[in-house]
Amino acid sequence: MDKAREAALKILSEVHQQEAYANVALARELRQGDLSDVDRRFVTELVYGAVKAGGTLDWVIRKYLTRPWNKVAPVVQEILRLGAYQLLYMDRVPPSAACNESVELAKKFSNEGAAKFVNGVLRTMVREPEKGGFPEGRGNATLNLALKEQHPEWLVRRWIKEFGYDETLRLCQFNNQQAPLSVRTNTLTTSPSELFLQLTSVGVEARKSQFTEEGFVLTNYGALDRLRPLQEGYCQVQDESSMLVAHVLDPQPDELILDVCSAPGGKTTHIAALMQDRGRIVACDIYEHKLDRVMENARRLSIHIIEPKLMDAREVWKEFPQQADRVLVDAPCSGLGVLRRKPDSRWRKTPKLLQELPKLQLEILRSAAAAVKPGGILVYSTCTLAREENQDVVEAFLRSAKDFVLENAGQRLPVPREDEMVQLYPQRDGTDGFFIACLRRK
Numbered sequence: 035m036d037k038a039r040e041a042a043l044k045i046l047s048e049v050h051q052q053e054a055y056a057n058v059a060l061a062r063e064l065r066q067g068d069l070s071d072v073d074r075r076f077v078t079e080l081v082y083g084a085v086k087a088g089g090t091l092d093w094v095i096r097k098y099l100t101r102p103w104n105k106v107a108p109v110v111q112e113i114l115r116l117g118a119y120q121l122l123y124m125d126r127v128p129p130s131a132a133c134n135e136s137v138e139l140a141k142k143f144s145n146e147g148a149a150k151f152v153n154g155v156l157r158t159m160v161r162e163p164e165k166g167g168f169p170e171g172r173g174n175a176t177l178n179l180a181l182k183e184q185h186p187e188w189l190v191r192r193w194i195k196e197f198g199y200d201e202t203l204r205l206c207q208f209n210n211q212q213a214p215l216s217v218r219t220n221t222l223t224t225s226p227s228e229l230f231l232q233l234t235s236v237g238v239e240a241r242k243s244q245f246t247e248e249g250f251v252l253t254n255y256g257a258l259d260r261l262r263p264l265q266e267g268y269c270q271v272q273d274e275s276s277m278l279v280a281h282v283l284d285p286q287p288d289e290l291i292l293d294v295c296s297a298p299g300g301k302t303t304h305i306a307a308l309m310q311d312r313g314r315i316v317a318c319d320i321y322e323h324k325l326d327r328v329m330e331n332a333r334r335l336s337i338h339i340i341e342p343k344l345m346d347a348r349e350v351w352k353e354f355p356q357q358a359d360r361v362l363v364d365a366p367c368s369g370l371g372v373l374r375r376k377p378d379s380r381w382r383k384t385p386k387l388l389q390e391l392p393k394l395q396l397e398i399l400r401s402a403a404a405a406v407k408p409g410g411i412l413v414y415s416t417c418t419l420a421r422e423e424n425q426d427v428v429e430a431f432l433r434s435a436k437d438f439v440l441e442n443a444g445q446r447l448p449v450p451r452e453d454e455m456v457q458l459y460p461q462r463d464g465t466d467g468f469f470i471a472c473l474r475r476k
Contacts, residue, residue: 037407038073039116039135042080043143046112049378056085056378084119086377087184088211091115094122094166098155110148115140117156131158183210188385189370197461204463205351207378209373213466215255217269218277218300219248220335221307224268226250232263245465246277246448267334272300273372275458275468276417277407279306282446282470283413283454287312289359294347294402297324299331299340301364306337316354318345348397351404360411361402365395367416367423371460371467388420395427403435403475412438412473417466424469425455432473441472 041063048054050145060081066075084091096103096112104192116450117136120127133156140149158167166179168174176194180187183206193202203335219229226248233240233250238261243249251274255261263269285291285305296302296317306315317340319325325342332340345353347363368387373380414431432438444451456470 036135036138037067037069038076039080039139040142041067041073041077042116043109043112045077045081045138046084046115047109049081050112053110053382055376056081057376063207067451071333079124080116080119081121082377084115086380087119087123088115088378088381089186090181090184091118091122093181093352094118094159095155097166098158098162106445107144107148109143110140110152113143113148113152114155117152118159121159125405133157133160133421138408155192168404175199178205180243183207183211185373185380186383189380189383192385201461204234205459206461208338208464211374213374215252216243216260216272216277217250217252217264218246218272218304219250220268220270220303222311223336229268232268236262243277244449245274246281249274249277265334267422270300270303270331272304273375273466275354275371275463275466275470277302277304278447278456278458278468279362279413279415279470280308281448282415282443282472283360283362283411284446285313285360288355289313290357291315292318292350292358292361292402292405293364294318294345294350294355294361294398294405295364296328296364298320299328301362302340303331303335303337305362306332306339307335309313310337311337311339315340315341317341318343318347318350320346322346348401351401354405356405356407357409357412358405360413361406363402363414365398365400365414365416365423365427367391367395367418368420370418370420371407371458371469372417374460375466388422392422392427392430395423396430399427399431400435401472403438406475408475410475411441412475413443413470414473415468415470417468419459419467419469424457424471428471428473437476438473439476443470443472446472 045059045063048059049056095118113136117132119133120131136156137149137153140152149342168178176191177187180190219226230240238252239254240250240252279301285308287309291305293302297319302317317328322344329342368383369379403412414428442454443456444453458465458468460467
């Protein structure tokens with residue numbers, strides 16, 4: 035497994051030292067590296083596991099150190115994380131192999147002194163596991179849960195206050211599961227029943243979504259670049275909760291629709307499908323390469339009505355004053371509802387982020403609102419669970435925007451709900467956490 039562990043070390047270093055996304059760095063390394071299928075699976079498990087357990091691994095490792103953690107060289111930190119992850123979470127790896135291979139990595143990528151240090155730390159972990167045991171007792175319940183379920187303590191404390199201990203445990207456990215792949219039928223080129231037959235004909239196991247008619251949840255699907263129905267434009271990868279947004283927007287053929295934060299285009303292309311590819315959709319984003327992805331998806335799905343526009347969403351009102359029939363704001367957010375899909379993101383979130391984002395979100399919402407024509411619809415959505423970014427933003431907007439009223443978003447869903455503002459919770463709904471509010475201009 036030498037090459038596999040080297041590859042994992044390289045990826046972890048990119049994630050922690052260069053702030054690369056784990057899935058992107060992993061995919062790139064697997065494409066470039068000359069690894070067997072067994073090695074590829076091992077690298078994937080090592081990387082995702084060590085990244086997801088990040089803060090917990092660091093807490094345990096510190097219990098065995100005789101020097102401050104920040105005095106340990108970055109590459110040695112990564113080697114210790116990889117070794118500790120194998121010892122703590124990979125029963126199939128013999129402890130001797132985890133220790134020996136970590137020492138060899140230290141010799142190759144650092145020096146003999148670092149190798150002795152790594153050897154001492156990891157072998158002590160094997161001999162004295164109780165030293166790294168998680169704290170027990172009532173006063174340590176929050177920290178214990180955070181460490182066991184590999185989440186930041188501040189976030190666990192926040193959720194316990196909001197949901198209670200038991201529901202927070204379920205939420206954390208949900209986030210630690212492998213996220214299934216869900217796809218949306220491209221109704222411009224096929225029907226849900228036909229797509230189901232296409233998927234099963236290529237060996238994919240699929241079940242219907244509980245939320246939308248056009249959605250499917252896939253298992254046993256293999257590599258996406260070999261999934262023919264996807265590559266040929268009969269479906270689009272999109273989470274079940276994300277598919278609900280376009281239904282709440284309810285776009286009609288021949289309308290002008292603005293999607294002011296459109297990348298990567300899952301919702302944009304869904305809007306186009308509901309419009310039967312008739313009308314005009316202006317897809318805005320501040321990054322050109324992200325708009326390129328929107329248009330790549332549009333071309334693959336045979337969609338012709340999407341116009342990419344390089345634009346800050348806070349400036350939309352200047353170019354389209356009261357012109358759009360419907361406007362979607364899928365706002366940049368903390369992403370606390372999609373932690374199971376991004377193993378590295380849970381450790382990058384901070385309480386400060388939840389204080390800073392609502393200001394930006396409100397600015398975008400106000401700009402988008404100024405582009406809505408009288409009688410038009412404005413939809414605000416996020417993939418977070420934080421009230422500050424969701425209900426509070428909408429309520430702050432409505433306090434100053436007297437010409438807008440709140441519509442019942444729950445009643446606009448394919449499977450109606452009671453919620454006036456829809457909030458999906460992973461631990462309750464079994465899908466990504468998502469928020470959707472719908473407003474109408476008088």
